[in-house]
Amino acid sequence: MATTFEPAVLTRDTEMELLPAEPDGALYRRLYSYMLKCRMVEERIRVLYRQGRFAGNYFAAVGQEATEVGVTLDLLAEDTIAPSHRNFVTHIMKGTPLPLMFAQIYGRKTSPDQGRSAPAHCGYAPLNVITPSSTIAAQLNIGTGIALAYKMQRRRNVVVALSGEGSTSLGFWHEAVNFAGVRRLPILFVVENNGYAESVPVALQTAVSDISVKAAAYGIPGISVDGNDVVAVYAAAREAIDRARNGEGATLLECKTYRWYGHSEIDPAKYRDPAEVEFWKSRDPIPAMERRMESVDLWTSQWKKELEAEFNREIDEAIAFADNSPQPEGDEALDQVYSFSIRERELERKTWEPRFAGRLAK
Amino acid sequence: MAVMTYIDAINSALREEMARDPSVFLIGEDIGKMGGAFRATKGLLEEFGEERVIDSPLAEGVIVSSSIGAAMAGMRPVPEIQFVDFITPAMDAITQQAAKLRYRSAGTQTCPLTVRVCYGGSVGGGLYHSQSNTSWFIHCPGLVVVAPSRPYDAKGLLKAAIRDDNPVMFFEHKKLYRSMKEEVPETDYTVPLMKAAIAREGKDITAISYGYTLQLTLQAAEQMRQKHGVEVEVIDLRTLAPLDTDTFLESVAKTSRAVVIHEDNRTLGIGAEVAATIAEQAFDCLDAPILRVTSPDVPLLPAAAELEKFCTVSADKIVAALERSLAY
Ligand SMILES: Cc1ncc(C[n+]2csc(CCOP(=O)(O)OP(=O)(O)O)c2C)c(N)n1
Numbered sequence: 001m002a003t004t005f006e007p008a009v010l011t012r013d014t015e016m017e018l019l020p021a022e023p024d025g026a027l028y029r030r031l032y033s034y035m036l037k038c039r040m041v042e043e044r045i046r047v048l049y050r051q052g053r054f055a056g057n058y059f060a061a062v063g064q065e066a067t068e069v070g071v072t073l074d075l076l077a078e079d080t081i082a083p084s085h086r087n088f089v090t091h092i093m094k095g096t097p098l099p100l101m102f103a104q105i106y107g108r109k110t111s112p113d114q115g116r117s118a119p120a121h122c123g124y125a126p127l128n129v130i131t132p133s134s135t136i137a138a139q140l141n142i143g144t145g146i147a148l149a150y151k152m153q154r155r156r157n158v159v160v161a162l163s164g165e166g167s168t169s170l171g172f173w174h175e176a177v178n179f180a181g182v183r184r185l186p187i188l189f190v191v192e193n194n195g196y197a198e199s200v201p202v203a204l205q206t207a208v209s210d211i212s213v214k215a216a217a218y219g220i221p222g223i224s225v226d227g228n229d230v231v232a233v234y235a236a237a238r239e240a241i242d243r244a245r246n247g248e249g250a251t252l253l254e255c256k257t258y259r260w261y262g263h264s265e266i267d268p269a270k271y272r273d274p275a276e277v278e279f280w281k282s283r284d285p286i287p288a289m290e291r292r293m294e295s296v297d298l299w300t301s302q303w304k305k306e307l308e309a310e311f312n313r314e315i316d317e318a319i320a321f322a323d324n325s326p327q328p329e330g331d332e333a334l335d336q337v338y339s340f341s342i343r344e345r346e347l348e349r350k351t352w353e354p355r356f357a358g359r360l361a362k
Numbered sequence: 363m364a365v366m367t368y369i370d371a372i373n374s375a376l377r378e379e380m381a382r383d384p385s386v387f388l389i390g391e392d393i394g395k396m397g398g399a400f401r402a403t404k405g406l407l408e409e410f411g412e413e414r415v416i417d418s419p420l421a422e423g424v425i426v427s428s429s430i431g432a433a434m435a436g437m438r439p440v441p442e443i444q445f446v447d448f449i450t451p452a453m454d455a456i457t458q459q460a461a462k463l464r465y466r467s468a469g470t471q472t473c474p475l476t477v478r479v480c481y482g483g484s485v486g487g488g489l490y491h492s493q494s495n496t497s498w499f500i501h502c503p504g505l506v507v508v509a510p511s512r513p514y515d516a517k518g519l520l521k522a523a524i525r526d527d528n529p530v531m532f533f534e535h536k537k538l539y540r541s542m543k544e545e546v547p548e549t550d551y552t553v554p555l556m557k558a559a560i561a562r563e564g565k566d567i568t569a570i571s572y573g574y575t576l577q578l579t580l581q582a583a584e585q586m587r588q589k590h591g592v593e594v595e596v597i598d599l600r601t602l603a604p605l606d607t608d609t610f611l612e613s614v615a616k617t618s619r620a621v622v623i624h625e626d627n628r629t630l631g632i633g634a635e636v637a638a639t640i641a642e643q644a645f646d647c648l649d650a651p652i653l654r655v656t657s658p659d660v661p662l663l664p665a666a667a668e669l670e671k672f673c674t675v676s677a678d679k680i681v682a683a684l685e686r687s688l689a690y
């Protein structure tokens with residue numbers, strides 16, 4: 001990222017209109033097709049994992065697509081996404097090429113991280129997606145710093161920082177939201193409340209029923225929305241992002257949703273009541289959007305089939321790219337620790353001979 | 363040239379770098395109006411304004427982590443940690459985020475920031491205003507750890523650190539802040555990172571240290587000359603990680619004896635790394651065991667004067683170790 005104080009060149013018009021009362025066909029189609037794509041990508045990744053095609057683990061956001069899409073659609077290239085382990089699919093809305101995403105899952109040399117990070121813990125510098133670590137909530141504070149820089153640089157850019165409800169128990173979370181409040185930073189904190197942090201239910205995480213109330217403590221607006229209603233999520237995020245862009249500071253947006261599968265691919269999630277899972281599956285955001293669009297003649301099953309065919313083709317190509325990409329060489333582990341090479345230091349340790357003539361004579 | 367204390371030199375480096383590069387900014391507790399707990403940032407708020415001299419909330423985690431983000435977005439942040447004793451809330455930011463960002467993004471995302479940290483004892487500060495803790499960061503690949511021993515280096519190394527593309531931990535010993543003065547250029551200069559210095563030349567024995575104890579080592583070297591006519595070569599490590607090993611190995615090859623001195627606890631202090639390196643790479647050069655003069659492995663530093671004195675390094679303790687090595 002360049003050191004510059006010139007206003008960034010915005011790739012899209014920043015004048016965001018409020019959502020029209022009438023359904024916006026083009027917008028609905030985009031929201032829907034991105035949700036479908038996210039679902040298909042993650043379901044495919046899960047199949048690849050079970051087939052043993054990649055090592056490590058994966059953290060699917062299946063069931064949460066309305067939130068993933070609603071808060072990240074229509075960001076500018078220069079805006080930043082600060083994702084957690086759960087938000088790999090947000091790359092799709094930002095525009096990270098799908099082949100690079102699969103190369104990352106596969107740990108290949110062609111991945112943006114060249115095989116360093118675990119699956120899904122991936123950033124993409126050209127489009128300002130922060131490389132997440134595994135430390136819960138850390139990305140929020142780093143995102144806050146990017147928002148601080150945007151403000152200092154007089155850029156009209158924003159940061160969307162995502163985390164789960166579990167993260168709100170950590171000190172880091174509160175430090176980030178407080179700081180953003182104090183300095184009126186252009187950042188949207190999205191808390192994806194999917195009911196669980198690994199096995200721990202939200203009731204053991206916090207005594208409040210709406211996490212958005214925590215915003216009051218930091219002097220910023222807090223909103224809770226149905227995280228399975230993509231239009232509601234998008235509208236709330238849009239408003240908050242517009243406010244941030246206009247110098248009106250941060251917002252906390254809680255999206256109430258549900259994680260269909262385990263915390264990760266190795267978690268059978270036995271700690272949940274199957275009836276609870278069934279209830280939330282009946283609230284699947286994708287068919288909900290289909291019904292909504294069909295009622296105003298924006299959706300047909302034929303169109304869905306066409307989308308599926310297109311996305312499957314894209315996914316197949318991306319997987320082929322990953323499959324054909326080389327593994328990194330072992331000694332590349334020595335690169336990019338610092339801005340300078342440590343290869344010589346690590347690989348060529350020389351031995352020193354006595355040089356003191358007086359001593360030899362002793 | 364001007365005669366400057368260590369704290370003057372830090373202040374001067376910050377002022378010059380902020381004037382040179384508009385992306386340099388400061389953030390920390392009490393650094394604005396008050397000019398910092400030790401006045402390192404005195405006058406900078408008035409000169410550069412509130413946007414570039416940020417009085418942060420009392421939260422070390424966000425002081426460092428917001429600096430990481432700002433650095434990713436093209437800024438050159440210089441966060442201040444008032445006392446290294448209170449750096450623990452920022453440990454994740456430093457060791458997991460800053461140190462590894464370049465690595466985990468394969469060089470595509472970086473965070474050039476300089477964390478200024480006040481450390482060290484012998485001021486009666488007690489257990490939470492005396493610690494060194496440099497080893498925590500030396501043990502963390504991806505960080506450059508710097509600890510200057512004198513005003514000239516403090517200014518030149520701080521300027522180099524701010525311009526460096528790696529995250530730098532910059533350790534300033536509070537005892538050095540006002541205890542010595544020397545000529546320091548008022549013009550622009552830098553001192554190279556990752557390069558040790560020969561602080562005093564000698565042929566009989568090598569003494570290796572950094573920071574405040576480097577000054578004590580120089581006093582001990584002078585005592586050795588007066589008492590025994592022994593010429594001690596004193597190596598100032600200056601950068602503790604990545605370590606410049608060549609300078610001290612070269613010296614040991616010449617003198618055949620080595621004593622390492624530091625204020626951190628003994629176990630896994632930089633002395634352990636220096637000693638292991640000499641043993642691995644210059645074993646044939648040695649005429650005596652490598653000795654260490656360090657604080658004992660107790661929480662540093664107990665407050666009462668006698669307890670503190672027992673624990674801290676002194677010129678006399680260094681002289682005793684040099685004598686022991688020479689008598690071997
Ligand atoms: C600081 C920290 N503690 C523990 C973990 C292990 N861990 C990884 S994900 C997770 C649960 C996160 O829950 P939540 O924030 O609700 O996000 P979700 O996985 O539901 O999206 C835990 C405990 C971690 N990565 N970091």
Ligand SMILES: [Mg+2]
Pocket residue numbers: 164165166192193194195196197198
């Ligand atoms: Mg959760």
